[in-house]
Amino acid sequence: MYTMELGDYKYIFEYDNFEDLKEQMALTKATHKEILEEEAKYNKVNNAIEIQKENNKLKFDLKEMTFAQLEVKFVAHVKESVEETNKVLKDASYKAYANTFNKLKRYFDNENIVNVSYERFKAFRNYLRNEEKLSNRSINGHMNYVAMFLEFARENLKIIDTNEAKRVSSLKEPKIEKENFTKEDIKNIFDYNFSDYHKNIFKVLAHSGMRISELYNLTSEDIKKDENNIYFFNLDEAKTENGNRKIPIHKDILEMVLNTSFPISSKSINAFNKEMLRQLYKVIDKNSSKSIHTFRANFISECINNFPDRINIIQEINGHSQGTKSITIDRYAKGFNMKLKKEIVDSVNYN
The missing domain is CATH 1.10.150 (DNA polymerase; domain 1)
Incomplete structure (x- = not known):
């Protein structure tokens, strides 16, 4: 008695001598090949039938489509x-x-x-x-x-x-006037007994103009230094070209930034944003129009008030479009001088 296993099949046959065994093995292999060929034909037809069933089912579903x-x-x-x-x-x-x-x-x-x-x-x-x-x-x-x-x-x-x-026409939306933080707001935020972690995040936002998502995406490799030893945030993961930019690190937060580990959080961006909002609302009325993004608005306002004649540079610092001038700057000047940008950034003072 001899047993031969080929794939999922098992063949058992008797033989009298070695020559008989060889003959039986050859016949069995040939038969197995024919079985596989027939099986392949069956599967092909069966798959075609199943596909047709699914198509018919799909057509039926489409005719009776609900929102679910x-x-x-x-x-x-x-x-x-x-x-x-x-x-x-x-x-x-x-x-x-x-x-x-x-x-x-x-x-x-x-x-x-x-x-x-x-x-x-x-x-x-x-x-x-x-x-x-x-x-x-x-x-x-x-x-x-x-x-x-x-x-x-x-x-x-x-x-x-x-x-x-x-x-269906859109409903009229009331225009919400966005408020900046007042001097009292800023003082209350930085005087509040936050943890160092949360307070430092607020300080970075207030002194860089970064969006909270940009801060969230920073890594240690994004803290760089140029040939003039000016440290800057290198933002190169933005959705737009204007969003990719270099922001000089404000003198008042430089030491703290250099001693901070990035990424700043292991939570999801949504969870991180909610966490920071909860902290902010310990000081700021959550029913007002003020939010985490207000730090960016205050930063831009400070820059413009200090240097009203350097709007293009301020736009570059904050990742805003500069219109047709942007094309000239990007193509030929490759951005404004870091020293010029640092002078503007360092001028921001909330005291």
């Missing part, structure tokens, strides 16, 4: 697009999509999106205002997402001919 089903397909599409382009989509974006989809599912329930009219989307907008008591700004944000979801249904899924959500 659209959410699954939309998020899958976004994730696939992100993977293909090697981009990074923040968790906050997915949460924002989910938030709007939850409101759509709550309002429309199992209603077929193919049948949802302009009047129904307008009623949904009014529901967000009257029932959920959202601000006009929040409602406009949700409606922009709704239009995005419907555009995906129209363009990618081909299940609607027109995007009725796009026709």
